[in-house]
Amino acid sequence: MRPVARHYAWQSEIWPDVLAGATVLLILIPQSMAYAELAGIPPHRGLYAAAIPPIFAAFFASSPWLQTGPVALTSLLTFGALSHRAPPGSDEYISLAALLALVVGASRVAIGLLRAGSVTYLMSHAVLRGFTLGAAILICSSQVPSLVGVVPEVSGVLPGALWTAGHPDQWNETAIGFAVMTAGFVFGGRRIHRLFPGLLIAVGLAVVFSQRLSYSGPTVGDIPSDFPAFSLQLPWSALPELILPGLVIALVGFADTASISQTFAERERRRWDPDREFVSQGVANLSSGLVGGFPVGGSFARSALNHLAGARSRWAGGFTGLGVLAVLPVTYLLAPLPKAVLGAAIVAAIWRLLAPGPLFELWRLSFPQAAIGTVTFLLTLALAPRIELAVVAGIGLSVAVHLWREREQSVESWSEGERLTLRPMGVMWFGSAPGFRRAIADELDLHPEARELVIDLSGLGRLDLSGALVLKAALAAARSRGITMRVERVPPQIRRIMCAVYPDLPGAEACQDPAPPDRSGVTSPPTESTESTERKEKPPCRSV
16 A cells, blocks of 8 residues: 555646646747847757756755746847847857856855845845836847847848838848747737647747748748757856956846745745845856856746746746756757747736836835836846846945935934933944934034933944944044043943943943843833823923
8 A cells, every 4th residue: 555655646746837838848849949039049049048058047946836947038038148249149158157156156155155135135126126127128038139030231130120110121021920920829819718829829829830931031940959068168268357257147137036936935925035046046156157058047028937836846847947957858950940039928928027017116106216117127228138237237326325414413312401312213333323423512502401322223224334434433532522421221232332332331220231030031011100100200302
């Protein structure tokens, strides 16, 4: 009975993941080839990036549903980072793409092992919204020539799209028909059922029609049937130039991965570890670079399909990668596939990202954040293909705006006879501490009758060293004016730094450890009568 029970358990656990992985496989093969084209890589290299990374990611992944492989945004960032360094599609370009994947992978593994996943929060919502909209426009623009079956005579994403739009006499009607057919199957299939393999059907029909019609437009071309081989023969001398774009791809690409994993974790009430996911995505990129692939990430569409298909564990992604490996020997059959089909697949995958609503909404919510998002959006278009610089500029602008808004220290004050009390609020750091010192001087000038100054630190959430030193100097200046001074209610999180800088802090009890709790380990809250008495005795305060 035990072997039967064990066999049944194996079947009940493994088959949902196998079926889910096979379902995702149906759209991953054409998508991976399309995203390789977007990245400037030969289409068959997209199959390598779709086969090996998901297998390695499965060993470390935290989310059971995340599907790893080529994605649109990361592919566009790859093209932007490399297109000015080597001709797209050349051997040098392919080697640089593999080296870039190693940089992305090493960055993500390091971030995960250091448990520094919170670094992704440097990508504010405003930066992400502006960059995503700009990137979506660039992605669609890059596919315009493929959709109409032409090769533009100018370089650049936006110039190529404009040149194509201005030369309708060179459009290939058959290519347009292939693109329309693909879009119809993809969007129409979604209306039938989310698991409907519309893209796979479109690819199959396009291959057959391309052969029967002797299609003369751009096609995928010969696809090697070899399995990917591990290699370290890369242009290591170019490594310093790829560190910045690699870091940008590591952070920007993981923002989508984090959103996907968090969404499904909340929906299914399952824990998710971002640091562990950083490691899994890093290992996936390392493996992609070692087999001649390019940077990869988490796909929202394929992850949603994986979840809908009934995946139960992270091994579903591994089975998807194994499936790609299994079909590599017969992918040569896709050689007649028109590139118009791949272009339509890309546009269909990111169509929803073209909505400007999220960026416009920022103008209703916050003018500074809307300005950050808009500037990031415009820089993404203006700096193309170097769009990683737009991300760096957006992050820098976000930090600058934050520091500018936090430069003033919020202070509450009230007086009782000859006693003046000041309570700084929020965070006191080296940028805002001088403002608090000015507030002390201003309040003493407004209350010449004050003979006792009390600094209530209960409203501070954090105090850095510069803030503590400035506070010490301000209190010494007040004491030199003949004013009695003391500090009260020092929070535990700033007691150590405050008492280290000012060991003779007036009000000796401030630097003493709080009284230990009673045996039950529970500190009794103040009674209602006590709270009401404190409220009655405390006079109205005002903000400085």
